[in-house]
Amino acid sequence: MSERVAIVGGGVIGCAVARELAPDYDVEVFEKGQLASEASALAAGEITMLSSYEDEPAVGWHAVDFFREYDGTGEFSYTELPSIGLVTPDREDEKRRYASRVAADDLPVRYLEREEASEAYPTFDFSDHAGVIEHGVSGFVDPYTFAITLHHDARDDGATFHTDTAVHDLLVEDGEVTGLETEDGRAEADHVVCAAGWRTREFLLEYTPIPVRPYRTQCIVLEPETPLPDGFPMGWYPGEHVYFRPEHNGDFLIGGWSFAEENPEGASGQADAEFRNHVAELVPTFLEGFEEAGYVDGWAGVDGATPDTRPILDAPADAPDGLVVATGFNGRGVMTAPVAATAVRSLLTGEDAPFSLDTFAIDRFDTRSDDFEFISISAGN
Ligand SMILES: Cc1cc2nc3c(=O)[nH]c(=O)nc-3n(C[C@H](O)[C@H](O)[C@H](O)COP(=O)(O)OP(=O)(O)OC[C@H]3O[C@@H](n4cnc5c(N)ncnc54)[C@H](O)[C@@H]3O)c2cc1C
Numbered sequence: 001m002s003e004r005v006a007i008v009g010g011g012v013i014g015c016a017v018a019r020e021l022a023p024d025y026d027v028e029v030f031e032k033g034q035l036a037s038e039a040s041a042l043a044a045g046e047i048t049m050l051s052s053y054e055d056e057p058a059v060g061w062h063a064v065d066f067f068r069e070y071d072g073t074g075e076f077s078y079t080e081l082p083s084i085g086l087v088t089p090d091r092e093d094e095k096r097r098y099a100s101r102v103a104a105d106d107l108p109v110r111y112l113e114r115e116e117a118s119e120a121y122p123t124f125d126f127s128d129h130a131g132v133i134e135h136g137v138s139g140f141v142d143p144y145t146f147a148i149t150l151h152h153d154a155r156d157d158g159a160t161f162h163t164d165t166a167v168h169d170l171l172v173e174d175g176e177v178t179g180l181e182t183e184d185g186r187a188e189a190d191h192v193v194c195a196a197g198w199r200t201r202e203f204l205l206e207y208t209p210i211p212v213r214p215y216r217t218q219c220i221v222l223e224p225e226t227p228l229p230d231g232f233p234m235g236w237y238p239g240e241h242v243y244f245r246p247e248h249n250g251d252f253l254i255g256g257w258s259f260a261e262e263n264p265e266g267a268s269g270q271a272d273a274e275f276r277n278h279v280a281e282l283v284p285t286f287l288e289g290f291e292e293a294g295y296v297d298g299w300a301g302v303d304g305a306t307p308d309t310r311p312i313l314d315a316p317a318d319a320p321d322g323l324v325v326a327t328g329f330n331g332r333g334v335m336t337a338p339v340a341a342t343a344v345r346s347l348l349t350g351e352d353a354p355f356s357l358d359t360f361a362i363d364r365f366d367t368r369s370d371d372f373e374f375i376s377i378s379a380g381n
Pocket of ligand 1: 203219330
């Protein structure tokens, strides 16, 4: 008989881990609501793993390879596009040095002068900018379709998903997990993977404090005067707390404006008026055709932040044996899901992962407190 793995949380991480493990384990996923109905459904779907892991290219490439290969599975598609970071004149030298340094590490990054950038990306008005940093390999997905495709794969390999089933506690005997106490009763398991998003800290507090705190982040979709053209890139505006990408229908998605959230259960699901105003003023300064843009939609969601913005993928030494934690995705959980799934497999099986797990180990932090300063990744650099 296969060993049993119980997963707490059916977001994109729980679904990715279930898919990864289902061929070799008896997997059960417990989700208190519906699958991918929290942060995972609200994500912008940006996949910018190479720029997020320049210091660990094996992590970035693992995710990129996965998305390229998974493209076309079921309804899932991955759209690959370059990303550009706008460079203000005061940061030109710094950004040129940066581009040379990372390009020397074989990453697909280059510095484009303002004229070159204007030619490559004619919808932009770069008059306030010295140029752009272009990342050649990035893209986007529909996050809900991604999670549900992972779920279907896992289910086809025998995983069971229990929705509307809250997990109340771990079951622990003699320092080892033996399963979960759910609202429907006990579920026995040899291993437990906690992928409960920002709620992971509270859920595990008496067993192993996890340095994760909730933060709230937002998206707005605008309809420009004419649909964005083919080849319109993804990008970000350093210092303005925004990133952006095209939608398949030519609309424009802009996200960011992230802040620590003290009241995550009661946090508004709407985009803030301040964010709407910021977007309305900012976007026409660097894009043509947005003076009369229409407001299509706006929303906000809560995710879990860590002190260094990277997730915790680990079996903490002070936790009961058999417990693995996958949380703190800090605005990058969709793009990091393939990495999280591989890391969890490695932690359970002892197989080597194709990247170092040290980056994700909980003991990289000096304390387990959640009283740390929140770093917004959408502030950009
Ligand atoms: C507005 C916004 C934009 C974003 N944009 C991007 C982006 O462009 N790219 C990107 O990669 N990431 C992005 N993110 C981040 C991404 O959405 C998250 O990092 C990712 O969804 C985290 O996945 P998860 O499965 O850990 O969490 P969640 O989706 O929050 O899933 C956790 C699940 O656990 C369940 N759960 C919790 N406690 C229990 C319990 N006790 N019992 C049972 N179930 C429980 C919850 O109901 C929830 O469904 C964005 C997030 C937001 C909000």
